[in-house]
Amino acid sequence: MPRIVTRRTKKAPEGFSKIEPTLQDFEVRLKDIQDTKESKVSSKGNENLWKIMQVHHERSRYIYTLFYKRKLISRDLYQWLLREKYADKQLIAKWRKKGYEKLCCLRCIQTGESNNGTTCICRVPHAQLEHDAANKGTKITFKQCVHCGCHGCASTD
Template sequence: MPKVKTSRVKYPEGWELIEPTLRELQGKMREAENDPHDGKRKCETLWPIFKIAHQKSRYVYDLYYRRKEISKELYEFCLDQGYADRNLIAKWKKPGYERLCCLRCMQPRDHNFATTCVCRVPKQLREEKVIECVHCGCKGCASGD
């Protein structure tokens, strides 16, 4: 007789510790998705979603790599279930990208003159005015800042 697969997900050990924070961020994500975008520019409607996605990924990254409070099994579970962005975390591990806000800011095909986003420019090399990234609303994610 074949095995019956259940739809229940088996949570790894330590999930109880990080679940409340991840659930709270999931709730904020739902609010941001359902938030009315009256009076906002087209690009500004996605900024809160990018910000919360960054927070979730940074939370899981910090727990595993910086504070070492979760196991590799739990870390992989969070990545597989979509609680954190695997590609963004992979970039954070590389030198020069420790504070990267989103993956679109480093892709040359999305910007004029095939360069990176304006938020990737270090603060000391910028002009006086405050700038925001068109893609995610970041005000500066260069590693040297």
């Protein structure tokens, strides 16, 4: 078992103790992935990175849901969590926009870098992929995107 490093340096606002066990679970999962990195770095390098991004995504989602959907935590606590980097502020800002409700990560909407000026294929609705493949007389080949291992995150899927 990896040692749990408690990150509570500054005093947390009220309500933190209620969600702390869940946040520690995320922390443990991240540590586990990082610990296995060395042994598999060559073939699984990407996969490990994807897993780490996945955990970060889930943790942001958890905090986003607590505050915006279930309204279970105070604004104080929410903002403290953002400051302490428990959640990705920019990603959450996207989720609140129409069409980005399920966005996997910010890299997948950054145009220009490595995707030839288009958004990542994981943003294309499944129906569109199916349509395109049918037009070409092929099957959908997309499974996971290279940035974060996303299986598809269009809002309509």
